[in-house]
Amino acid sequence: MTNYKINEFFETIQGEGQYTGTASIFIRLQGCPVGCSWCDTKHTWEVENDLQIPIQQVFAKTVETPQWASLSANEIVEHIKLQGYRSKHVVITGGEPAMYNLIEMCDALHAHGFSTQIETSGTFEIKVPAKTWVTVSPKINMAGGYKVLASSMARANEIKHPIARQSHVEELEELLNTAPVSEGTLIYLQPISQKIPATKLAIETCMEKNWRLSIQVHKYIGIA
Ligand SMILES: C[S@@+](CC[C@H](N)C(=O)[O-])C[C@H]1O[C@@H](n2cnc3c(N)ncnc32)[C@H](O)[C@@H]1O
Ligand SMILES: Nc1nc2[nH]cc(C(=O)O)c2c(=O)[nH]1
Ligand code: SF4
Numbered sequence: 137m138t139n140y141k142i143n144e145f146f147e148t149i150q151g152e153g154q155y156t157g158t159a160s161i162f163i164r165l166q167g168c169p170v171g172c173s174w175c176d177t178k179h180t181w182e183v184e185n186d187l188q189i190p191i192q193q194v195f196a197k198t199v200e201t202p203q204w205a206s207l208s209a210n211e212i213v214e215h216i217k218l219q220g221y222r223s224k225h226v227v228i229t230g231g232e233p234a235m236y237n238l239i240e241m242c243d244a245l246h247a248h249g250f251s252t253q254i255e256t257s258g259t260f261e262i263k264v265p266a267k268t269w270v271t272v273s274p275k276i277n278m279a280g281g282y283k284v285l286a287s288s289m290a291r292a293n294e295i296k297h298p299i300a301r302q303s304h305v306e307e308l309e310e311l312l313n314t315a316p317v318s319e320g321t322l323i324y325l326q327p328i329s330q331k332i333p334a335t336k337l338a339i340e341t342c343m344e345k346n347w348r349l350s351i352q353v354h355k356y357i358g359i360a
């Protein structure tokens with residue numbers, strides 16, 4: 137049985153990528169070694185054993201903390217019911233969720249009528265059922281030294297690449313040449329941290345290449 141270390145568990149509107157606008161339950165798993173300098177969830181990076189808390193305290197969080205609770209797949213489903221969430225779509229993020237085998241969690245959610253999606257950097261082998269929507273946000277030359285796997289690029293239903301500079305666009309193009317995506321995979325550019333030059337670059341590049349724009353809608357409207 138897999139135990140999942142959960143940093144956050146909440147219901148909101150998916151603010152990124154193809155599912156933008158979809159009412160969703162978010163499960164944010166603890167742990168990520170990739171080390172993106174601009175990461176907006178740095179509190180999830182380290183897994184410290186003495187920071188384990190009961191799941192009720194995860195639901196009660198009002199600020200971001202590195203504390204986490206451990207739940208099995210069946211307990212995750214139970215807690216979704218107990219919370220009275222009404223969303224039918226579950227987004228598994230982190231941290232880096234692909235560090236975990238996600239098959240049990242996704243199977244349990246599917247068995248209870250939920251659709252699933254993962255947000256991943258693609259640096260670990262992706263272990264999810266065939267019907268899970270996979271968002272790969274490739275990270276190139278980050279501090280942790282991890283590389284995007286060709287198998288992650290091939291599995292992706294959408295690529296969502298964070299950019300701030302022209303060199304980030306070129307890095308994505310090079311990656312797409314060496315590690316191709318499957319037919320029909322959507323390509324999104326996401327401006328890093330809502331910066332105006334990054335947003336302008338993303339808009340212009342999407343128009344030029346027929347790619348899609350993903351802005352972090354939740355940050356503009358002030359929701360989680
Ligand atoms: C926090 S990450 C967690 C999941 C996984 N580790 C990953 O990187 O995909 C979720 C999404 O937020 C994006 N992201 C993180 N920090 C960001 C920032 N400052 N600006 C724009 N996107 C950001 C990531 O690229 C990824 O698409
Ligand atoms: N509303 C909302 N949408 C999101 N899409 C991806 C997120 C993430 O942190 O993975 C995220 C998030 O943190 N909040
Ligand atoms: S891979 Fe994701 S969680 Fe990890 S540092 Fe980068 S953006 Fe943050």
Ligand SMILES: [Mg+2]
Binds near residue numbers: 176177
């Ligand atoms: Mg986020």
